[in-house]
Amino acid sequence: MLSKQQAHNIVTKLQSYAKSDMTVNIMDNGEKLTRFANSEIHQNVEIDDTIINLTVHDGKKSASSQTNAFDDESLKKLAADAEAMLKHAPEGEFEPVQPPVEPIPETANDERLSKAYGIKGRADAVKRCISSLDPDYTTAGVLSLTNNMRAFGNRSGLFHYYQFDSVNFEAVVTHKDGDTGFGALETNNPDTCDIGAAFKTAYDKARNAIGPVFTDLGAYTVVLEPAAVADLLMFMLIGLNGARYQKGLSFASGLLGQKVFGENVTIRDDVTNPATFQRFFDAEGFRRQPLALVENGVLKNVLYCSKTAQKDNAQPTGHSVGSSGDGGYPLNVVMEGGDSSLPEMISSVKKGILVTHFHYCNYVNPKVLQVTGLTRDGTFMIEDGRVTSPLRNMRFTESLINAFSNITALSRDVRPVPFLSGPALLPAVVIKDFHFTSGQK
Numbered sequence: 001m002l003s004k005q006q007a008h009n010i011v012t013k014l015q016s017y018a019k020s021d022m023t024v025n026i027m028d029n030g031e032k033l034t035r036f037a038n039s040e041i042h043q044n045v046e047i048d049d050t051i052i053n054l055t056v057h058d059g060k061k062s063a064s065s066q067t068n069a070f071d072d073e074s075l076k077k078l079a080a081d082a083e084a085m086l087k088h089a090p091e092g093e094f095e096p097v098q099p100p101v102e103p104i105p106e107t108a109n110d111e112r113l114s115k116a117y118g119i120k121g122r123a124d125a126v127k128r129c130i131s132s133l134d135p136d137y138t139t140a141g142v143l144s145l146t147n148n149m150r151a152f153g154n155r156s157g158l159f160h161y162y163q164f165d166s167v168n169f170e171a172v173v174t175h176k177d178g179d180t181g182f183g184a185l186e187t188n189n190p191d192t193c194d195i196g197a198a199f200k201t202a203y204d205k206a207r208n209a210i211g212p213v214f215t216d217l218g219a220y221t222v223v224l225e226p227a228a229v230a231d232l233l234m235f236m237l238i239g240l241n242g243a244r245y246q247k248g249l250s251f252a253s254g255l256l257g258q259k260v261f262g263e264n265v266t267i268r269d270d271v272t273n274p275a276t277f278q279r280f281f282d283a284e285g286f287r288r289q290p291l292a293l294v295e296n297g298v299l300k301n302v303l304y305c306s307k308t309a310q311k312d313n314a315q316p317t318g319h320s321v322g323s324s325g326d327g328g329y330p331l332n333v334v335m336e337g338g339d340s341s342l343p344e345m346i347s348s349v350k351k352g353i354l355v356t357h358f359h360y361c362n363y364v365n366p367k368v369l370q371v372t373g374l375t376r377d378g379t380f381m382i383e384d385g386r387v388t389s390p391l392r393n394m395r396f397t398e399s400l401i402n403a404f405s406n407i408t409a410l411s412r413d414v415r416p417v418p419f420l421s422g423p424a425l426l427p428a429v430v431i432k433d434f435h436f437t438s439g440q441k
Helices: 004-017 072-088 112-116 119-131 195-208 226-238 242-246 306-311 342-347
Strands: 021-037 040-047 051-058 061-067 137-154 159-175 180-187 218-224 267-269 291-295 333-335 351-365 370-383 386-390 394-399 407-410 415-418 423-426 429-439
Touching: 004 021, 004 051, 004 072, 004 137, 004 159, 021 119, 040 119, 051 072, 061 072, 112 137, 112 159, 119 137, 119 195, 137 195, 159 195, 180 195, 180 351, 180 370, 180 415, 195 370, 218 226, 218 342, 226 333, 226 351, 226 370, 226 415, 226 423, 242 306, 342 386, 351 429
Parallel strands: 218 351, 333 423
Antiparallel strands: 021 040, 021 051, 021 137, 051 061, 137 159, 159 180, 218 429, 267 291, 267 333, 351 370, 370 386, 370 394, 394 429, 407 429, 415 423
């Protein structure tokens, strides 16, 4: 893991080795990972690979080269390779847009995570989870410590850097008859890293899921816990990618400024929220700004990189995650809650289904935001305001435009759940007329 000074030294050297205008991206998502299955740790892996990407520019021409070696000769070769490719590169549509040279906030890092979740700390945490199980249950999952680092620099003197540690934990608890429960967390705050609580959620779900039954297919009122909301929301927010929007592949194409969802749906990408991972600049060096995506059901913005922004005569939104031209993606998602609690939401349902989360989801038709997927790891019938019986897994097929227009209640409590690249803050929701199209018998 490179320190801020080490990363700055590399940028300075490449500025002297490259003759053309240039930008440097340095990234390392080093990971220390412990996997477990059948209630045994079966793998410990440690990966640390720092990648340096140099892009050189000449008008509308650009070329890039990568290395993971930091010695002077390797950096000189990196610059020479990029310059050689630039001579033969085709001319692009736009000249690169340079981000303004401005100070940005530094991402805070709490070193207690790296101290607590080294190899012994991870093993001890997994052992405590396994030891809590009765003999009829086993567990599988992953516990990882990730060292997130990125640096960006260019010839204009811009230099940005962040580094922070984060923990990801996911566990499935399985009863001997095959019934399962799920729990997860992702955080960079040691004070919210309660692995025991996440595991207890999975265990409780598994115990309540024993003996599932099949129910009739069709439209139901569903109560979706935050992890299930995340599974659906991902497909909506991918549709707000600037490149997909411009190519006509998004449901949002032609609908900006229009009311598409229910008035109780407000979603922001908010890097200022400390419960998300605060990366204050994007892969192109632009400052990441809080951005309204959906406001009271109205589509407000799409997410741009510099090239897609130029195509729409707009400004980059600071959401590039890779090469320019790919559009942008939200990494700091916050959805506003309502005025209910999860128990109140369940008690309001005459007949419906409680969903822990979905899996194996995919688009059926991205133009109308139609998505399909399966329930998993805890699906329950609600009758007369009470959870009455576990259900066999079912497939849903639903337009998310309809689903997010049919939200009748949201929890006031918004919880961080693993999302695209870091936690999203999401409520539980009640949705009417949610369609299940097939299921296990």
